[in-house]
Amino acid sequence: LPEQEAFDIEYWLLEEAKLQRMPKPKPMVGKVALVTGGAGGIGQAIAKRILADGGCVVLADIDAEALASVGAELSKAHGKDHVRGVACDVTSEASVIAAFDKAALEFGGVDILVSNAGIASAAPLEDTTLELWNRNQSILATGYFLVGREGFRQMKAQGTGGSIVMIASKNGMVASNQATAYCAAKAAEIQLSRSFALEGAPLGIRSNVVNPDAVIRGSKIWTGKWSEERAAANKIDEGDLEAFYRERSMLKRSVFPEDIAEASYFFAAEHLSAKSTGNILNVDAGNLAAFTR
Numbered sequence: 001l002p003e004q005e006a007f008d009i010e011y012w013l014l015e016e017a018k019l020q021r022m023p024k025p026k027p028m029v030g031k032v033a034l035v036t037g038g039a040g041g042i043g044q045a046i047a048k049r050i051l052a053d054g055g056c057v058v059l060a061d062i063d064a065e066a067l068a069s070v071g072a073e074l075s076k077a078h079g080k081d082h083v084r085g086v087a088c089d090v091t092s093e094a095s096v097i098a099a100f101d102k103a104a105l106e107f108g109g110v111d112i113l114v115s116n117a118g119i120a121s122a123a124p125l126e127d128t129t130l131e132l133w134n135r136n137q138s139i140l141a142t143g144y145f146l147v148g149r150e151g152f153r154q155m156k157a158q159g160t161g162g163s164i165v166m167i168a169s170k171n172g173m174v175a176s177n178q179a180t181a182y183c184a185a186k187a188a189e190i191q192l193s194r195s196f197a198l199e200g201a202p203l204g205i206r207s208n209v210v211n212p213d214a215v216i217r218g219s220k221i222w223t224g225k226w227s228e229e230r231a232a233a234n235k236i237d238e239g240d241l242e243a244f245y246r247e248r249s250m251l252k253r254s255v256f257p258e259d260i261a262e263a264s265y266f267f268a269a270e271h272l273s274a275k276s277t278g279n280i281l282n283v284d285a286g287n288l289a290a291f292t293r
């Protein structure tokens with residue numbers, strides 16, 4: 001009998017070792033995510049993260065050229081059956097509805113919505129023209145409302161719950177004397193997410209926010225005028241912006257698109273965050289926790 005026992009143990013150890021070597025199931029298989037601003041820096045990183053775990057992605061973006069090239073790159077890496085692109089202006093109700101129609105037609109619906117398309121604009125209160133104010137509200141607050149509402153409707157109609165992830169900003173939590181309209185619009189996105197969480201809860205639809213601090217590398221926002229203005233406002237060279245934000249942060253670390261993608265993935269994935277809704281995750285290297293500068 002001891003011999004038999006030893007044999008049994010050896011047998012099960014070998015079986016266990018075999019299991020460890022087997023490829024793990026990918027948690028996003030069968031899931032479809034629509035990512036607005038999917039041709040931009042953060043949106044693209046989020047799409048890649050979901051694709052890497054077996055999901056399908058619809059990239060929705062106003063920039064048709066960037067959409068074509070990012071779509072081609074992601075299709076090449078993850079298979080063309082997993083990636084679709086749709087030209088979409090988030091300020092237009094018809095365009096947003098058409099994007100969700102495309103997701104339904106191509107993949108049968110949407111399980112995850114990442115509302116991310118956006119802009120950055122700098123101006124203190126007195127320099128904020130009505131035009132600048134309206135532009136911020138229209139792309140950010142209204143855009144997130146339209147996209148969120150259509151995603152919500154589609155998830156409700158499917159009857160299988162879902163996850164909405166809103167990429168807002170540190171500036172939705174605190175004011176900045178360099179971006180009055182942007183701060184107000186980002187705060188609106190955060191409050192919208194709470195409404196989606198409240199109304200979605202009985203339907204199994206969750207809604208959460210990821211707040212990035214400055215994500216410089218990879219972001220198209222941080223090219224051209226915006227970058228120039230941030231450098232001038234902080235009296236440094238444009239090339240030193242990333243180091244400037246890093247040194248100013250509590251952790252002394254830069255935030256990258258991939259960091260925002262990981263945080264977004266957490267809220268997107270049912271197996272990780274089934275019990276989180278109406279929440280906010282700041283990916284800010286500690287900046288919102290204390291006044292450090």
Ligand code: NAD
Nearest residue numbers: 037039040041042062089090117118169214215219220221
């Ligand atoms: P990005 O410019 O690289 O990407 C934004 C994408 O949104 C672009 O591809 C652009 O074409 C698209 N877009 C703009 N207007 C649109 C519209 N009307 N309809 C559809 N698509 C539109 O910028 P990013 O850094 O990836 O920013 C993504 C989100 O993260 C934005 O909402 C931004 O406000 C937020 N954010 C960024 C930072 C940062 O420092 N990069 C910090 C905090 C928050």
